[in-house]
Amino acid sequence: MKLFVYVAIGAAIGGVARLALSGFVQQRAGADFPAGTLVVNLTGSFLLGVLIRYALQSASVSPEMRAMLTTGFCGGYTTFSTFSYESAVLLQDGEYGRAGLYIGVSVFGALLATFAGFACAEWLLHLRARV
């Protein structure tokens, strides 16, 4: 199958997962802070870190699977455009403190999450080696 089909399948599932989860979180968070997008971006960054670090250090994940799970699912599940839009709205509304917090936590939180994902992958690989 062509590679883009794998990406399309993953991205479709990821996008719908984002719709469901971020909607659910945001309903509970109210109108003040874009918690829904933050949750999917942080969890998605963690997931990508685990998946790609694990997949590239083992032979058990095919390139097609890698594309579907990372470029596909994680790509559809996380969103940079929504993050940018929500930051722009906060700034336009004069909510500079909230905007700064949102941007800072999104960027540095995502980085931390990715590194945590790497560590998790190394732990999983270590477990596998010992079994």
Add this chain to the structure above:
Amino acid sequence: MHGFKGERVLMRIHIGERDKYSGKPLYQQIVELLRARHYAGATVFRGIMGFGPTSKLHTDRFLELSVDLPIVVECVDTEERIQAILPELDGMLGGGLITLERARVIMYRPELAPGERPDGWAIDTDAAG
């Protein structure tokens, strides 16, 4: 085992991770073929960056470029056995690179404690350098 020591040939096959033959990964098919024909061994390595005849760059540093990373399959055996498998490999490979190098095998043995090893299993130290 000690009969395998001496002047041999190292075959290196460079292909892509996505290359397929009969529905399965090509590198897996090559290893299974060599194993079925009782070659001395084979090892598969995944490269982290590379380019080939199409000049497309592949690297694990960028997600979109990591989808078809380089694969190298190495096999050491006698000149005759390597030559014998080449026509079949030609039929299995699409694009890629195959090189043959001279290699001097100074050790080839399975795991056995030093006390249990037959004579002639030791590394050929006089062959080094």
